[in-house]
């Protein structure tokens with residue numbers, strides 16, 4: 001029983017709903033400016049209500065309450081409407097048939113808003129429906145653009161035009177599509193909730209080159225002058241498609257250099273400069289400059305610019321070469337060697353471009369010029385002449401640098417030709433000159449007297465002098481004291497030269513020398529001494545004859561100042577290999593002068609002493 005009651009009451013409710021005050025209007029509706037719009041509308045009123053003198057209605061704009069005096073869009077009882085709707089509105093529906101469809105002609109943006117219908121069935125049966133139609137009056141068509149457009153991915157764009165004006169149907173065209181690759185167009189008509197929309201869809205695959213380009217949709221109404229356009233600028237995201245950097249370049253050490261990087265991407269990439277694994281700089285931009293100040297050779301290398309914007313990454317590298325003048329070469333330390341040994345000298349440096357290396361000995365080129373980082377100079381069987389300063393010179397187009405070392409060659413003493421004995425007024429003067437390194441020690445030995453004369457032997461007038469690698473020793477033998485113990489003349493003088501590498505002993509024998517005689521005559525006596533020359537020449541010949549017979553005699557020695565001792569030895573040839581050749585006067589001016597000046601110094605010293 002109660003079940004039936006429930007059913008009846010449900011039926012009553014349903015019946016009630018269908019016979020309530022109700023209106024059906026499109027919730028949203030749109031129209032292009034200057035066209036018209038038809039708002040489809042139907043309504044219901046309770047079945048119990050009997051319209052009194054027909055059904056009337058009012059369309060309001062903005063709000064539904066008459067007491068707030070909303071603008072009247074249309075009213076069936078009078079012609080009085082709001083000014084902005086004058087002559088524009090018409091009721092298309094038959095209110096008696098509960099059809100409240102409204103036409104608004106020539107709409108403008110000011111007509112956008114909510115439209116409410118109020119039914120007036122006479123007497124107290126006046127009802128404003130709370131449901132409304134929201135009208136949008138458009139000045140441009142709408143284009144659906146995806147939030148994110150990615151290069152190389154298919155893109156769909158749709159342009160919409162409202163189609164709610166019965167006599168005017170829009171046409172849609174796409175604009176600026178000539179440059180698009182294989183665009184596809186399709187149109188559609190969508191009717192929904194008593195409103196209609198025309199649409200045109202464009203499908204294509206955008207490329208980075210299309211970023212920022214304009215596309216347009218044009219809506220027009222045939223046989224009218226009405227045209228509406230909307231332009232969109234395409235924002236096409238794409239991974240970096242080019243990373244431009246400077247070409248590889250050279251820069252001088254100490255200067256500054258700016259490396260540019262430009263990345264073509266959308267959106268702007270995170271650009272970074274890397275040197276090896278080290279990130280030097282980064283920024284989110286379209287370009288990034290890396291400035292290196294006071295560049296050092298350590299900064300030479302590959303620089304990479306990387307652009308990464310989330311859609312992809314790309315990089316480009318360049319090589320920066322740092323030029324610099326040669327560094328001071330590294331050479332061996334100065335060293336002392338024994339004659340005859342062999343040496344290898346190394347010289348190394350850095351520079352860019354790689355410098356050439358040259359070895360110079362005392363300013364003159366030795367060895368070969370090399371372009372390696374290392375130059376090796378081989379000195380084999382080094383002679384005393386190898387002694388000197390060795391300089392390694394490094395040069396490139398940006399400068400030069402050098403380092404040197406000194407090589408000291410040590411060798412056994414060598415007797416020089418200046419060694420001789422001369423007869424002087426007081427007796428016999430013997431000079432012994434030897435070169436060697438370390439400097440030789442000089443001793444005289446008089447075999448006839450069995451005495452050795454050296455620096456520690458103070459009884460004799462002995463003088464030594466050393467000048468670098470040349471030692472000079474001198475003794476003066478007075479006639480009386482130095483006679484042989486057997487009463488004979490002390491004519492034999494040995495000169496003994498020694499250093500740590502050797503010792504030698506040479507007999508300085510009294511000897512007459514023509515050349516010396518001539519020099520004395522021409523140099524000191526000159527033309528006046530022609531007679532003396534003749535006398536001397538005669539004596540010379542005589543002396544020579546005597547010499548052939550044996551050891552010259554003491555009395556002759558004393559009487560003849562033109563005679564002097566000079567070195568004689570069995571292995572004379574070997575011993576007297578000279579540091580410089582003596583035969584050719586022009587060659588050894590220097591050595592000769594040294595010898596002479598040594599002698600002069602000695603003479604002066606001796607004179608001062610005695």
Ligand SMILES: *[C@@H]1O[C@H](CO)[C@@H](O)[C@H](O)[C@H]1NC(C)=O
Nearest residue numbers: 041042092093094099100101
């Ligand atoms: C209401 O009237 C309009 C205009 O005459 C018509 O197009 C529409 O079909 C009618 N609606 C209904 C539901 O009958």
Ligand SMILES: *[C@@H]1O[C@H](CO)[C@@H](O)[C@H](O)[C@H]1NC(C)=O
Nearest residue numbers: 167168169170221222223224
């Ligand atoms: C436009 O006008 C021409 C003649 O005036 C007519 O033939 C044509 O059908 C009209 N087009 C539309 C869409 O009304």
Ligand SMILES: *[C@@H]1O[C@H](CO)[C@@H](O)[C@H](O)[C@H]1NC(C)=O
Nearest residue numbers: 245246247249257258259260
């Ligand atoms: C790198 O290119 C920029 C712009 O072209 C230029 O100003 C700059 O000097 C260049 N740098 C080098 C090292 O070449």
Ligand SMILES: *[C@@H]1O[C@H](CO)[C@@H](O)[C@H](O)[C@H]1NC(C)=O
Nearest residue numbers: 262263283284285286287288
């Ligand atoms: C480099 O980027 C800046 C902004 O980050 C911009 O103003 C400038 O025009 C760009 N330069 C080049 C050559 O693109």
Ligand SMILES: *[C@@H]1O[C@H](CO)[C@@H](O)[C@H](O)[C@H]1NC(C)=O
Nearest residue numbers: 274276304306313314315316
């Ligand atoms: C540069 O790009 C290449 C591929 O194009 C990649 O192999 C390399 O790792 C990248 N270098 C850096 C430093 O990102």
Ligand SMILES: *[C@@H]1O[C@H](CO)[C@@H](O)[C@H](O)[C@H]1NC(C)=O
Nearest residue numbers: 331332333335343344345346
């Ligand atoms: C010079 O130096 C190089 C490298 O340091 C070395 O090999 C060579 O033996 C040195 N030469 C001498 C003579 O010391």
Ligand SMILES: *[C@@H]1O[C@H](CO)[C@@H](O)[C@H](O)[C@H]1NC(C)=O
Nearest residue numbers: 333334388389404405406407
């Ligand atoms: C080499 O000797 C010269 C002169 O004897 C001297 O001036 C120079 O300093 C020396 N060089 C080295 C590296 O010892």
Ligand SMILES: *[C@@H]1O[C@H](CO)[C@@H](O)[C@H](O)[C@H]1NC(C)=O
Nearest residue numbers: 446447448449450451452485
């Ligand atoms: C020379 O003198 C030394 C002592 O000074 C002596 O031992 C030696 O026998 C002497 N020689 C001769 C040949 O007289």
Ligand SMILES: *[C@@H]1O[C@H](CO)[C@@H](O)[C@H](O)[C@H]1NC(C)=O
Nearest residue numbers: 441443452453454455456457
């Ligand atoms: C000098 O000669 C004496 C005797 O021969 C010797 O004992 C002494 O060591 C020598 N002195 C030098 C400096 O050679």
